Amino acid sequence: AQSVTQPDIHITVSEGASLELRCNYSYGATPYLFWYVQSPGQGLQLLLKYFSGDTLVQGIKGFEAEFKRSQSSFNLRKPSVHWSDAAEYFCALHSGTYKYIFGTGTRLKVLA
């Protein structure tokens, strides 16, 4: 069965520190993978996506993610966090069919 796991419910980092948000997936083949960000009271905005090719993908707002097939992971990273990055982050996958599966989200808090 397809699934997405985000093991960290909450993460707190200091402004300027690096960030890594974890995402693990379960799927028999290579899925299409996404990271979304949700600011309070807003909808979900796409940060980046992986379909195939280069396993390191760049997104908006200085985020990047690396697809690791051997670890079934698609972790999101940012070298230096800004206070405006405080939000909830969702990892998602689909297999090309109708199913679009989300993790439960990681809420990021940024300390000044």
Add this chain to the structure above:
Amino acid sequence: NAGVTQTPKFRILKIGQSMTLQCTQDMNHNYMYWYRQDPGMGLKLIYYSVGAGITDKGEVPNGYNVSRSTTEDFPLRLELAAPSQTSVYFCASRLGAEEAFFGQGTRLTVV
């Protein structure tokens, strides 16, 4: 393009009332989805559609109905509202294998 538009943004319903959450997209997307988001639970799929005239249940369809008479519109109907339906509802659309685009959400409270 306006993207995905949801109305209303906020609504308070009394138990037993009915309402329709509207969702329109102007991107000619074939897939459309309704999710509900509860704190700490991520997004749960209520219903989805793969094209006009075709809809199917997701994970949590009970208490809801949908229709898809056109490519653009995918309304979600709540019949006999219950407190358990208090949630934030998101509509999304997608074209083929591409990413999903989301509306701004409808915050519904049932009292």
